[in-house]
Amino acid sequence: MICMFCSEEMAEGEIRCSVCGFTHMNFTETGGSEVIKNMLSAYRQRKLGNIRVELISYKYRMENGKINDLGEELIAVAQADKLEKGRLSWLDKDFYGIQTERNIDLKIRVTGGEKREQTVTLKLPVCEKLNIGCVLENGLKIRIAAGTPENYVLSDMISLC
16 A cells, blocks of 8 residues: 555555554545545644755855855755645756756755754756755655756655654
8 A cells, every 4th residue: 555645655454654654544435535635734734844955055255365154054945845746846046057067965954853964966967057946755755956947967865754
């Protein structure tokens, strides 16, 4: 059986998903599908409502021939409860592109009950303006996208919870 919430495979006969914890019930009366839809919506808000995916960016300023570190800035990539499985969600912000393919490291922070940071390495395609996005995968995992909507690469999976 496949979990209705996170799309992970469940063991036969299990009613609670071992990955996300969603409890599956069967309704035989009329309107059962509406009840399940409402349960899924409420569970999505409870499980993912406070989880954010952020890109950690570092700011520098060149002054008098010296580079001054201005610290880090968090750039919101996605709010987990707004993500749709399999649909890429892009930031409304562009970054400087690159003229030759190269690897970059992106530092990602997932916040919720706890803050977890993970670095993903991506081989960027040539692009004039770089976009960053996020896609929800099975098992409450995401991949970070980098490039353009027409030509992008995806990171390894990052767990949301």
